Amino acid sequence: MFQNMEFRHLGRSGLMVSELAYGNWITHGSQIEEEAAAACVKAALDEGITTFDTADVYAGTRAEEVLGRALRGQRRESLEIFTKVYWPTGDGRNDRGLSRKHIFESIHGSLRRLGTDYVDLYQAHRFDHETPLEETLRAFDDLVRQGKVLYVGVSEWRAEEIARALKIADEMGLDRIVSNQPQYSMLWRVIESEVVPLSEREGVGQVVFSPLAQGVLTGKYVPGQAPPAGSRATDAEGGASVIKRVLREEVLTRVQRLRPIAEEAGLSMAQLAVAWVLQNPNVSSAIIGASRPEQVRDNARAAGVRLDPALLKRIDEVLEPVIERDPARTVSPPRRP
Ligand SMILES: NC(=O)c1ccc[n+]([C@@H]2O[C@H](COP(=O)([O-])OP(=O)(O)OC[C@H]3O[C@@H](n4cnc5c(N)ncnc54)[C@H](OP(=O)(O)O)[C@@H]3O)[C@@H](O)[C@H]2O)c1
Secondary structure, three states: OOOOOOEEEOOOOOOEEEOEEEEOOOHHHHHOOHHHHHHHHHHHHHOOOOEEEOOOOHHHHHHHHHHHHHHOOOOHHHOEEEEEEOOOOOOOOOOOOOOHHHHHHHHHHHHHHHOOOOEEEEEEOOOOOOOOHHHHHHHHHHHHHHOOEEEEEEOOOOHHHHHHHHHHHHHHOOOOEEEEOOEOOOOEOOOOOOHHHHHHHHOOEEEEEOOOHHHHHHOOOOOOOOOOOOOHHHOOOOHHHHHHHHOOHHHHHHHHOOHHHHHHHOOOHHHHHHHHHHOOOOEEEEEEOOOOHHHHHHHHOOOOOOOOHHHHHHHHHHHHHHOEOOHHHOOOOOOOO
16 A cells, blocks of 8 residues: 545635545446446545545436445545535436425435435535525535535536625525535646636635546547547447547647656656646645546555646646637536536
8 A cells, every 4th residue: 555645625624635536427336347436446545535526416326326335334534525416316307406405305315325424525516597596505504504514515616606605605694615626637727717716715625527637638548549448438328428529639649748748757647637736726636537446546646746837837838729728618507407
């Protein structure tokens, strides 16, 4: 066992989280078998990862069950378990969104599936344009009072949406949002211009997802070649359709040019990508996915790595034409899905 995990505060809250979190979207209950899922969770724990991220909607609710079983027997106080609510978990018109009804029903399902009395962080998986924000925030606050949820966060919210929620919470004396979970990587930097400055002022931490751009930044997708067997790009069940938009020839070609930069830094490509997001002090934790335990071990070694400003500049020069920076790319569905 090799542990160099470091820990950060979740935003301005008192909660400490591991710099790397392990998330189970696409993998648990879907792409990989239960045994592989348990092995990834064990590898995460062995590397010192204490923070785990899931959602009610992942694998049609099966992902929470798989994670719950994989964590059974662990000391609950030594774990930070995060889940989310918003995307549909059933066919009913109330089985979605951020209404008081769905929030209460969904947390009860999540707690049952995860086999725990409380989650450390409960996140609004998107902004719900069909529910008054006051209703959502009051419902979250009630769950905090009931001890079922310790902290409240959001995911993929725009700066103005986060700002509105903070204002309402302050006016109504409700629990404040402590985190946002956005996509963030060397290739996808849309939070930098608006979400991060607001969050820094307000004490909101970013728990970022897809730091490897779903595996693309590991360099394993080589332009002009078929994707490696067993990779997300070959997962016809779900993964292939979501990774598709990043698998562009121009992106893959530029990513290959990061290889010598990683080598010079003494890092694997995956470690370079994860370390890159951790250089941003507003990032509380980077959620990595993994389909095999050796990936967890590889990625976990990005914890505590400091990257030289000259190296960061070279990364920018290589990737500049394929970097997305437009904050308008953060969009929640105008109507509930
Ligand atoms: N809030 C949201 O809306 C949202 C959205 C997406 C994700 N998330 C969260 O963020 C977590 C991570 O997202 P993600 O899975 O897209 O993150 P990611 O870390 O960018 O990609 C993970 C995938 O890359 C491949 N990989 C990982 N490490 C590797 C390595 N060292 N070498 C080669 N390949 C490697 C694996 O896929 P293969 O082996 O299959 O190729 C793995 O499943 C999710 O589980 C979820 O908790 C949240």
